[in-house]
Amino acid sequence: MEMTPPSTAVLRPYDPQYDPLVAPTPGHGTDYAPTYWVATAGAPPADDGPVLGDTDADVVIVGSGFTGLATALFLAREHGIRATVLEANRAVWGCTSRNGGQGQNASGRLYRSQWIARWGKATALKLDAEIRHGFETFKSLVAEFPECEPQPGGHLYLAHREKKMAFLRSEAKVMREVFGYDTHILSIDEVHRRYVRDAETFGAMHEPDGIGVHPLKLAFGYLRKARELGVKVHPASPVVGFETRGGVHHLRTPGGTVRARAVGFATGGYTSNGLHPSLDAKIMPILSNSLVTRPLTPAELEATNFRTTEVITDTRTLRFYYRRLPDNRVQIGSRSAITGADAPNPKHMQVLVGGLHRKFPALKDIRIDHSWWGWVDVSHDMMPRITQPDPKASVFYALGYGGNGVSFSAHAGRRMAQRIAGRADPAFELPIYASPLEYPNVFDTVRSRAFAPFRRVGQNVLYRWYYLRDEVL
Secondary structure (H helix, E strand, O other): OOOOOHHHOOOEOOOOOOOOOOOOOOOOOEOOOOOHHHHHOOOOOOOOOOOOOOEEEEEEEEOOOHHHHHHHHHHHHHHOOOOEEEOOOOOOOOHHHOOOOEEEOOOOOOOHHHHHHHHOHHHHHHHHHHHHHHHHHHHHHHHHOHHHOOEEOOEEEEOOOOOHHHHHHHHHHHHHHOOOOOOEEEOHHHHHHHOOOOOOOOOEEEEOOEEEOOHHHHHHHHHHHHHHOOOEEEOOOOOOEEEEEOOEEEEEEOOEEEEEEEEEEOOHHHOOOOOOHHHOOOEEEEEEEEEEEOOOOHHHHHHHOOOOOOEEEEOOOOOOEEEEOOOOOEEEEEEOOOOOOOOOOHHHHHHHHHHHHHHOHHHOOOOEEEEEEEEEEEEOOOOOEEEOOOOOOOEEEEEOEOOOHHHHHHHHHHHHHHHHOOOOOHHHHOHHHHOOOOOOOHHHHHHHHHHHHHHHHHHHHHHHHHHHHHHOO
């Protein structure tokens, strides 16, 4: 198969209104979103150019973000399998180049107390051991690629209202007494004096595990290492057709068909309906806005007392997440528009700017150097899946992190590689491995693709309720 150097590929302009619930594909050779990470990561590593002609592969991975590249990397490193990665746009184009770079000891949206309520203590303890194992996988890759500018130290979970302190005290107790974590409750004074002077804070829970990273530099490291091990990465090669004949999967791209004995989907929040039946309407893509300020001056650092570089989130349902970057800029993100068509509306970015100003009045006039938005993959039960939905078909997927994909995607890729390679493991009895993604309701079960966009009506109602619960009630 012919290869085209990436420097010769014609790039299409970034589409700020792309919406995975209505678009048939995430694009074809589209340029990156204008993120701080793209502006500071340097030139992308070499890739293998678009698919040009029909070809065969042992394994195809669809999606070249953290999960897809980690899967390909571990397939090569631990199982001797050289995968072919298909990417619709530029390598590392989707969630991986648009997130906040927060790596936490988590996997989905549920807290550990909710694990106990849902599955019982015994399963929750096993799941915790697996998630801890996953954080170690992430830490090992971060150590392997120090150019990603790691900022270790832990995770600060801030109460944005006084009544939220009861929740944090309860969760800290569960994490200490049931799971053995060294969690601590901090007063307002301790937060302001030792970490950061966030004007909205009523106290916090401190977790010992957390690492901030430059996500695109980390992913570029994955990409370089995977290709050194023989992985092929083809940008500008969206999957526009999928058919299985005689146990062989035929993935049609604009440049040719790739035939494979196994396929792993790692498309995150950019999973289009129609890509594969096992994925239709199984993920609710949620928009998240992010911005990065200019570097803080010494006077601004003193005024905000921004001592910490740990990753920080608050207790809103539509939470703010933020941190101080190595060059003393502030990165902050939160939820955004409901639809892609409405995403560029300035009012959504103003919500984020307003949050920054409330937290840090001293930064009210600070210049915003970078702003963007991207799609987060949220499953309907708030937990990820790394699974083979049909035991008779060699099709796998790993997605549904709900905003915790920076860290857990590393281990999800490792586990998906293990499953593709046919290696059994006791961990695969856990709910995130043993069950597929579910439909949200009976209507989506019957007519999943047709009804998917109408879920936005319910999302809009939920957002209004979340606002009232977070800020008023």
